[in-house]
Amino acid sequence: MDLLNHIALGAQIVLQPMNLLFCFLGVLMGTLVGVLPGLGPTAAIALLLPNTFQVPPVTAIIMLAGIYYGAMYGGSTTSILVNIPGEASSVITCLDGHQMALKGRAGPALGMAAFGSFIAGTVAVIGLMLVAPPLAKFALAFGPPEYFSLMLLGIIILIYLASGSILKALMMFVFGLLLSTIGMDNISGTKRLTFGILELSDGVGLIPAIMGLFGVAEVISNVEMEMKRDLVTTKVRNLLPNLRDWKDSFWPVIRGSVLGFFFGVLPGPAPVISAFSSYAIEKRISKHPEKFGTGVIEGVAGPEAANNAATGGAFIPLFTLGIPVNSVIAILLGAFMIHGIQPGPMIISKYPDLFWGTIISMYLGNAMLLVLNLPLIGLWVQVLKVPYPVLFPFILLFCLIGVYSLNFSQVEIGLMIVFGIIGYLGRKFQFELAPLVLAIVIGPMMESNLRLSLVISQGNPMIFIEHPISAVFIFVTFFLLVSSLIPGIGKRRRKLRETVETECV
Amino acid sequence: MKSYDRIAAIFFLAVGGFFSLYARRVKIGTWNEPEAGFLPFWGGLLLVGMSVFLLLSTFKAPDSPVRMTFFPVAGAWKRVLVTFLSLAAYNLLLNRLGFTLTTFLFLGFLVRFIFPQGWRRTLLVAFIGSVIARLLFINFLETQLPIGILGF
Numbered sequence: 001m002d003l004l005n006h007i008a009l010g011a012q013i014v015l016q017p018m019n020l021l022f023c024f025l026g027v028l029m030g031t032l033v034g035v036l037p038g039l040g041p042t043a044a045i046a047l048l049l050p051n052t053f054q055v056p057p058v059t060a061i062i063m064l065a066g067i068y069y070g071a072m073y074g075g076s077t078t079s080i081l082v083n084i085p086g087e088a089s090s091v092i093t094c095l096d097g098h099q100m101a102l103k104g105r106a107g108p109a110l111g112m113a114a115f116g117s118f119i120a121g122t123v124a125v126i127g128l129m130l131v132a133p134p135l136a137k138f139a140l141a142f143g144p145p146e147y148f149s150l151m152l153l154g155i156i157i158l159i160y161l162a163s164g165s166i167l168k169a170l171m172m173f174v175f176g177l178l179l180s181t182i183g184m185d186n187i188s189g190t191k192r193l194t195f196g197i198l199e200l201s202d203g204v205g206l207i208p209a210i211m212g213l214f215g216v217a218e219v220i221s222n223v224e225m226e227m228k229r230d231l232v233t234t235k236v237r238n239l240l241p242n243l244r245d246w247k248d249s250f251w252p253v254i255r256g257s258v259l260g261f262f263f264g265v266l267p268g269p270a271p272v273i274s275a276f277s278s279y280a281i282e283k284r285i286s287k288h289p290e291k292f293g294t295g296v297i298e299g300v301a302g303p304e305a306a307n308n309a310a311t312g313g314a315f316i317p318l319f320t321l322g323i324p325v326n327s328v329i330a331i332l333l334g335a336f337m338i339h340g341i342q343p344g345p346m347i348i349s350k351y352p353d354l355f356w357g358t359i360i361s362m363y364l365g366n367a368m369l370l371v372l373n374l375p376l377i378g379l380w381v382q383v384l385k386v387p388y389p390v391l392f393p394f395i396l397l398f399c400l401i402g403v404y405s406l407n408f409s410q411v412e413i414g415l416m417i418v419f420g421i422i423g424y425l426g427r428k429f430q431f432e433l434a435p436l437v438l439a440i441v442i443g444p445m446m447e448s449n450l451r452l453s454l455v456i457s458q459g460n461p462m463i464f465i466e467h468p469i470s471a472v473f474i475f476v477t478f479f480l481l482v483s484s485l486i487p488g489i490g491k492r493r494r495k496l497r498e499t500v501e502t503e504c505v
Numbered sequence: 506m507k508s509y510d511r512i513a514a515i516f517f518l519a520v521g522g523f524f525s526l527y528a529r530r531v532k533i534g535t536w537n538e539p540e541a542g543f544l545p546f547w548g549g550l551l552l553v554g555m556s557v558f559l560l561l562s563t564f565k566a567p568d569s570p571v572r573m574t575f576f577p578v579a580g581a582w583k584r585v586l587v588t589f590l591s592l593a594a595y596n597l598l599l600n601r602l603g604f605t606l607t608t609f610l611f612l613g614f615l616v617r618f619i620f621p622q623g624w625r626r627t628l629l630v631a632f633i634g635s636v637i638a639r640l641l642f643i644n645f646l647e648t649q650l651p652i653g654i655l656g657f
Binding site for chain 1 (some may be wrong): 506509510512513517520521524527531532535536537538539540541542543544545548549551552555556558559562575576578581584585588589592593595596597599600608611612615616619620622626630634638642646648649650
């Protein structure tokens, strides 16, 4: 009964005209961002975040969340039509999706990607409604030691699942932690590393960092490589999948939805991992695995469902614990704080309109995406025809305006350029950027919880072991770190990653 | 790849060392009462340790047989450098020339000189882009962007 009341509350909030409009704008912009290679949901949310300061927090979060799952949708369009993934999570859709397009079946591929994503989004929203409230109640027992060790565990899982070197990912995390200390200390009010620059009193700033690392750096990397496109130019027909397509796709969609939802709760690039895993599973259990890669609809339906469901699952740690599991959710967490919402398990009880409003908006947003994307395929094809040499200056312009409009500060534009250089070099030197971003966002919280824990325990670090919940987190963290260093297990981790990647290719 | 890792290790060694040394200017405190310099100090030391480990590992492991070039595409370094410099130039000119004119010059420069487009296309894109940006951000969204010496 309670659940029904909460759903009614959420519906009441979402059906307000402004929230409906912003939900629509969010999914539309998310789809556009997903369609355009070179601009991800992270950069898009960072670009649009300053424009949400004038609207209520619920409205802002509804729009920003819409951009996230909208981008997953949009990424499949370029994968199928252009063989360039719009998002990293759509890489695997290129394999069978583009082959279907080359055979004149772009319509059913796009259609099934849309329907599969809608079903997966619905599954994820239901999961979120059922799982988040009880988990939030459990999290009320958390104190500073639990929070610190949970955040540490979250980062270590993210690093463990990283595709590159664990040592290098750890170094980026510590680097991010150090950068997060720049500015005024929350506890003592002491200024650290501000060098007399007023703008640095509040820290390096999440927006300049994100814009630089993901917006500017991404564009510069694309400018370097001279992006070329192979656009399928034949008219896209028959967007509705036929009965046979539905029969072949139904169970892959269901499996992908469940898989993606549970992966989404884990830190890391969950949409990517869940899409790859779904493809590997479907190929393994298929009666005709040799057909994968030649244009089978299961190769599109399962991964697209998985990556969309993962976006829903990722909201669980955000709403229940205030912990971001990837860089997109980290920016949403930043948006919470900018709008004056303290993240943590109290969000659901203190801001029920925010929680239930966002959940119902996700369901509505998925329905909007289904309605939007099928008729608008023609428009997205036209957008894809805009040459990148004309497009990229506008992306950079948005980054510049987005940062400048925060505080009208040239120092912050300078910071964005510096982070752009860091992001560009990070890609070149193969250092993961996600641990850096997460550390910048959660660094202040980690520091506060660490120092509070040490004050409570009078300097005894064993407090993290003496509290049972914290001890479990520390044990798992330690196990993951040590296991990656043990040659046998470390090799198995690499082999497992390589197996998933080669099974799919 | 080993040479890249060495350069990165030296960079992070310097960063970690800097933070650890700086932390001594603000109070580090004790484990009982950690102060503002606590995390920068210990975090800096941790980064130094990891950097040393990375540096040493580059001398032990064999290098990849595939030689990586920093700029695999010929002439790419110019595009990268010029794009970064144009961002810096935008920052410097924004308050002097104003948003509309600076945006016009920025768009025109990038469209013309990074992946060279014809002059007609360049001027069209720069003009339409700067006008739309002005109408959207200044007139519609009322963002406080600088007007500049020419008054628009």
